[in-house]
Amino acid sequence: MKLFRMLGRSIRDAFKSVIRNFSLSLASISCITITLIIVAIAVIASFNVQNFTTEIEKDLTIVIFLDGETTEEEAKQVEKTIKKISNVSEYTFQTKQEVKEKMQEESEVFKTVLDNFEGEDSPLKDTFQVKVKDVEKIKQTAEKIEKIDHVSVVRYGEGMVDKLVSAFTSIEKVTYGIVFALILVTIFLIVNTIKLTISARRKEIGIMRLVGASNFTIKTPFIIEGMVLGLFGSIIPIILSTYGYIAFYNHFDGYLYSELIQLIVPEPFIYQVSLIVLGTGIIVGMIGSSGAVRKYLKV
Amino acid sequence: MDFIRLINVEKRYKNGVTAIYDLNLAIEKGSFVFIVGGSGSGKSTLIKMLYREEKPTKGQVIVGGLDVAKLKNKKVYRLRRKLGIVFQDYKLLPKLTVYENVAFALECLGEKKSIIRQKVLKSLEDVGLKNKVHSYPDQLSGGEQQRVAIARAIVNDPKLLLCDEPTGNLDPAKSMEIMQVLEEINKNRGTTIIMATHDKEIVNKMKKQVITLKEGHLVTNKKKGKYEDEAI
Structure with a gap:
C-alpha cells in the first residue's frame, strides 16, 4: 500500500x-x-x-548431376560420401527413370519428347538434391561434392541470393x-x-x-x-x-x-x-x- | 542511559578549520538544552553532527543508541525520521499552503491521507496556527512562519527536536512566543530539545541546561545555567 x-x-x-x-x-x-x-x-x-x-534459405538446395554412365553401384558410393559431409542435413536421390517420370508428369511437352528416350539413350542424369544445415557454408559444401568421382555438375542458387x-x-x-x-x-x-x-x-x-x-x-x-x-x-x-x-x-x-x-x-x-x-x-x-x-x- | 552522547568528538573541515576539539557530552532524555557561544564557536557544527549533515572526523556521536558517525549516507533517512529540525530561515516551500507544508513531511514518508490530516491538524494546533491552515508562507509573519516550521518538525512525533538559531530573525516578543511553544512541546510531548542560540535574554529567562562553547571547546555545562558573557 x-x-x-x-x-x-x-x-x-x-x-x-x-x-x-x-x-x-x-x-x-x-x-x-x-x-x-x-x-x-x-x-x-x-x-x-x-x-x-x-x-x-529453407528452399536453397544443392543439385548434383552424376555422369551419364554411372552405374547403380557407383551412385551408391557417391551417396555414402555425401552422407559423410558434416554440413549435409538431408538428401534425396532420383534415378534417371524417376527424373523422367517426374518431368513427364509436370508437362505435356516433356511427356512426348521424353517418350523417345529409353534407358541408356536418356539425356537425363541421376541426381541428388542436398539440403544443408548452414547456408553460409553452402559454397564449400558444393565444392567438396564437386570433387567426388562420377559427379559431373553441381548447382546451387549462387549469385543473386x-x-x-x-x-x-x-x-x-x-x-x-x-x-x-x-x-x-x-x-x-x-x-x-x-x-x-x-x-x-x-x-x-x-x-x-x-x-x-x-x-x-x-x-x-x-x-x-x-x-x-x-x-x-x-x-x-x-x-x-x-x-x-x-x-x-x-x-x-x-x-x-x-x-x-x-x-x-x-x-x-x-x-x-x-x-x-x-x-x-x-x-x-x-x-x-x-x-x-x-x-x-x-x- | 543518556539519550545523546558525544565521546571524544573532533570535527575538522576540509579547508583545515577545526570547529570542535575533543568534545565529551551527555544529554538526558526529555531535557531542554541551550547551546550558546559566539560566531565560530562550533554550535552549528555540533547541531549538524547530531542530524548527520556533517560527520565527525574523530570520536562517536550517539543519538538514541545509534552511532551517527558510522551511519552510511544511504541510511541517514532512518535517523532523520526520528528527529525534527528547525532553522533560522524556516525552510518552508513558498508554493504550498501551511497545511501542505506540514503534510509534505509525512507525504515523503508515505503516510495515509487520513493519518496525515489528523497529525497535521494536531501539530498546527500545538503551535497555535489552526486558523491559518490555508494561508501561504508569504502571508504570514516571521514568527508564524517559524511556528509552521516547528509544526512540520514535530508532526511525526520525534524524540528529539534540534533548533539552529530559531529566533535569529525575530524580534524579542516573537522570540518569546516561539520559546513558549517549544517549552510546551518539551513538557507535553516529552521531546528532547536542543537549541543553538546567542540570544542572551532568552537563555537567562528560560533557566534551562546551558552548554557553552568557545572556539570549539566546551567551557561550561550547567543545569539551570545562564548566558555568561565572560565565558564567551
Whole structure:
C-alpha cells in the first residue's frame, strides 16, 4: 500500500514537472521521436530481411548431376560420401527413370519428347538434391561434392541470393549505427532535461532529506519523469510505423519486386514493433534520467 | 542511559578549520538544552553532527543508541525520521499552503491521507496556527512562519527536536512566543530539545541546561545555567 502511494506521488510529480519545463521536455520528446522512428524502420526492415532470408534459405538446395554412365553401384558410393559431409542435413536421390517420370508428369511437352528416350539413350542424369544445415557454408559444401568421382555438375542458387542478403545486411548495419548515435544524443538531452528539473526542485529535495525521505523516494520521481518523456516520444513513431507499414504492405500486395521477397503480414507483426518501440523509448528515458540522478542528485 | 552522547568528538573541515576539539557530552532524555557561544564557536557544527549533515572526523556521536558517525549516507533517512529540525530561515516551500507544508513531511514518508490530516491538524494546533491552515508562507509573519516550521518538525512525533538559531530573525516578543511553544512541546510531548542560540535574554529567562562553547571547546555545562558573557 505504502509503496503504491509513493509511486502514485512520483508519477504525479513526474507529469507535473514535464509540463512545468515544457520547452526542454519538448526538445527531449522530439529527439526521442526521431530516434524511435528510425528504430521502428530499422526493426521493420531487419525483421523482414530475416524473414525472407530464412524463407529463401529453407528452399536453397544443392543439385548434383552424376555422369551419364554411372552405374547403380557407383551412385551408391557417391551417396555414402555425401552422407559423410558434416554440413549435409538431408538428401534425396532420383534415378534417371524417376527424373523422367517426374518431368513427364509436370508437362505435356516433356511427356512426348521424353517418350523417345529409353534407358541408356536418356539425356537425363541421376541426381541428388542436398539440403544443408548452414547456408553460409553452402559454397564449400558444393565444392567438396564437386570433387567426388562420377559427379559431373553441381548447382546451387549462387549469385543473386548472396548479393541480396549481403546488401540487406549492410543496410541493417548502417541503420543500427545511426540508431546507436541517435540514442546517445537522446540520452544526453534527457540528462539535461532532468538536470533542470533537479535544480528547480533543489529546495524541495533539501527539505525532503531533512524530514527523512529515503533516497528511493527522492530519486523515483525523476526516473519516472525520464520514462514519461520516453512514453510521450514513442506515440508518434508507433502511429507512423503502424499505419505506414499497413499502407506499404497493401501497396505492394505483400511482395517486394518478386514473389521471392515476401513481406511479413501486418498483424500481429506491427503490434510487436510497437511494443519494441515503446520499450526502447521508456528504457532510453530511464537510462537518461538515472544518469542525471546519479550525476546531479547527491543523496 | 543518556539519550545523546558525544565521546571524544573532533570535527575538522576540509579547508583545515577545526570547529570542535575533543568534545565529551551527555544529554538526558526529555531535557531542554541551550547551546550558546559566539560566531565560530562550533554550535552549528555540533547541531549538524547530531542530524548527520556533517560527520565527525574523530570520536562517536550517539543519538538514541545509534552511532551517527558510522551511519552510511544511504541510511541517514532512518535517523532523520526520528528527529525534527528547525532553522533560522524556516525552510518552508513558498508554493504550498501551511497545511501542505506540514503534510509534505509525512507525504515523503508515505503516510495515509487520513493519518496525515489528523497529525497535521494536531501539530498546527500545538503551535497555535489552526486558523491559518490555508494561508501561504508569504502571508504570514516571521514568527508564524517559524511556528509552521516547528509544526512540520514535530508532526511525526520525534524524540528529539534540534533548533539552529530559531529566533535569529525575530524580534524579542516573537522570540518569546516561539520559546513558549517549544517549552510546551518539551513538557507535553516529552521531546528532547536542543537549541543553538546567542540570544542572551532568552537563555537567562528560560533557566534551562546551558552548554557553552568557545572556539570549539566546551567551557561550561550547567543545569539551570545562564548566558555568561565572560565565558564567551
